[in-house]
Amino acid sequence: MTTITPFFDSAHCQTWGIGFALGKPLIMRRYFTKELAPNEERTISIIKDKAEVLTNQADLQPLFDRIGDAQFVMLGEASHGTHEYYTWRSQITKKLIKEKGFQFIAVEGDWPDCYQVNRYIKNYANAGGSALGVLKRFNRWPTWMWANWEMVAMIDWLYKYNKPLPASKKIGFYGLDVYSLWESLEAIREYLKHIDPNALKVAEETFHCFEPYKADEGRGYARATQFVPELCTDEVVELLKKIQEHLPSYNSDHENVFNVEQNAIVTLNAERYYRAMVKGGPHSWNVRDHHMYETLNRLTDFHGKGAKVIIWEHNTHIGDARATDMTTEGMYNVGELARIKHHEHGVVLVGFGSYKGEVIAAKGWGAPMKVMAVPPARKGSWEYILHKASPENKLLIMDDFMDEELMETHIGHRAIGVVYNPEYEKYGNYVPSILPLRYDAFIYLDHTTALHPLHIQPDGHQIPETYPFGV
Numbered sequence: 001m002t003t004i005t006p007f008f009d010s011a012h013c014q015t016w017g018i019g020f021a022l023g024k025p026l027i028m029r030r031y032f033t034k035e036l037a038p039n040e041e042r043t044i045s046i047i048k049d050k051a052e053v054l055t056n057q058a059d060l061q062p063l064f065d066r067i068g069d070a071q072f073v074m075l076g077e078a079s080h081g082t083h084e085y086y087t088w089r090s091q092i093t094k095k096l097i098k099e100k101g102f103q104f105i106a107v108e109g110d111w112p113d114c115y116q117v118n119r120y121i122k123n124y125a126n127a128g129g130s131a132l133g134v135l136k137r138f139n140r141w142p143t144w145m146w147a148n149w150e151m152v153a154m155i156d157w158l159y160k161y162n163k164p165l166p167a168s169k170k171i172g173f174y175g176l177d178v179y180s181l182w183e184s185l186e187a188i189r190e191y192l193k194h195i196d197p198n199a200l201k202v203a204e205e206t207f208h209c210f211e212p213y214k215a216d217e218g219r220g221y222a223r224a225t226q227f228v229p230e231l232c233t234d235e236v237v238e239l240l241k242k243i244q245e246h247l248p249s250y251n252s253d254h255e256n257v258f259n260v261e262q263n264a265i266v267t268l269n270a271e272r273y274y275r276a277m278v279k280g281g282p283h284s285w286n287v288r289d290h291h292m293y294e295t296l297n298r299l300t301d302f303h304g305k306g307a308k309v310i311i312w313e314h315n316t317h318i319g320d321a322r323a324t325d326m327t328t329e330g331m332y333n334v335g336e337l338a339r340i341k342h343h344e345h346g347v348v349l350v351g352f353g354s355y356k357g358e359v360i361a362a363k364g365w366g367a368p369m370k371v372m373a374v375p376p377a378r379k380g381s382w383e384y385i386l387h388k389a390s391p392e393n394k395l396l397i398m399d400d401f402m403d404e405e406l407m408e409t410h411i412g413h414r415a416i417g418v419v420y421n422p423e424y425e426k427y428g429n430y431v432p433s434i435l436p437l438r439y440d441a442f443i444y445l446d447h448t449t450a451l452h453p454l455h456i457q458p459d460g461h462q463i464p465e466t467y468p469f470g471v
Contacts, residue, residue: 040388043409054394082354089312106295112183115262117135188267189207320437359451
């Protein structure tokens with residue numbers, strides 16, 4: 001596996017596609033229907049006329065007006081290593097919590113590690129002594145995504161905000177991702193040791209089935225399934241079945257019980273993901289995003305009818321895939337599925353992007369993290385056009401950009417993953433996108449800087465000068 005998020009630059013498109021929502025085939029109308037050369041001058045003119053200048057938090061008010069009473073707000077990012085994406089998302093998140101009653105945050109992170117953060121900010125016993133200490137436990141590469149000083153500031157704020165609140169009102173923090181096969185299995189074993197010896201036997205059998213492949217994060221298991229296609233499938237299905245049968249008898253800490261079941265679901269879908277990964281193509285992407293979407297739905301149901309959630313994920317997960325060439329690869333994503341299922345409850349997708357700057361990333365999967373220069377955006381891309389309109393930060397409310405020219409034109413939109421090679425980015429890091437259909441709002445930041453990781457040496461334990469990062 002070479003990167004978390006594959007990016008495509010296809011030249012063709014389709015009108016209809018087949019996706020899967022809630023386990024059933026679903027025919028979806030695709031937005032990505034034409035290939036037209038953009039009229040750059042007209043596009044710049046529209047941006048100059050309609051975009052809001054973004055200089056401080058007060059300038060975000062049009063975004064909050066657009067959000068209104070929406071139940072789902074998804075905040076994207078064009079990379080996993082940009083300081084400003086984290087700080088602007090933090091400011092938006094705080095206001096949504098304080099003024100609009102949002103109840104939890106769900107992120108593109110592993111369930112077990114994020115659940116420990118959740119326990120910490122809710123002041124559960126033995127949940128950790130500080131935000132820094134809890135986030136330093138994020139040791140899966142790429143560590144910098146959540147083990148960074150920007151997140152320390154956010155988690156510290158959540159802890160203090162929650163402290164005077166009753167348990168039922170405390171804000172939650174959860175991971176949506178599917179990668180934590182062994183961590184989830186270990187969490188299940190630890191819980192069942194004290195609660196359910198019969199189910200523990202099934203958990204042990206499942207762990208032993210996967211144990212030979214633990215060293216290389218699932219790739220060995222993926223390769224082995226080429227010869228035995230469903231190597232550990234029966235074990236993970238039986239484990240989930242056993243836990244779900246016994247849930248009513250588990251202890252009264254209802255969130256911990258939910259955690260055990262979720263870890264079993266992660267194990268089931270991680271096994272599916274690794275099996276799909278070795279075959280290539282879009283299926284492994286779809287397994288992952290469908291898992292994240294299902295987890296989002298489970299969390300929303302768990303928090304009660306009308307629960308409001310803020311999602312932090314990469315643009316490629318939250319920006320509606322139907323407005324990109326991902327459709328030509330047979331791919332769908334969380335933003336698309338949420339719009340289809342929850343449109344009556346309000347879904348607002350907020351993309352982010354920048355013209356140039358710096359980013360934390362790596363040259364290869366598992367390689368050391370580096371501060372890399374992000375070159376000026378490719379000529380003709382959304383970021384290039386936004387910069388050419390004016391070198392200022394901007395807020396675009398897409399209701400104001402439903403112009404025929406923009407609705408029929410797909411333009412490259414930069415996407416940087418955890419693996420990044422700036423010298424080659426113009427060949428593969430731009431996703432053709434109809435921006436007004438991909439997002440409901442877009443935050444453009446002309447010049448951005450690199451994230452501040454905790455684990456980087458030699459100065460990862462030194463608090464950055466501008467901490468806790470007021471925007």
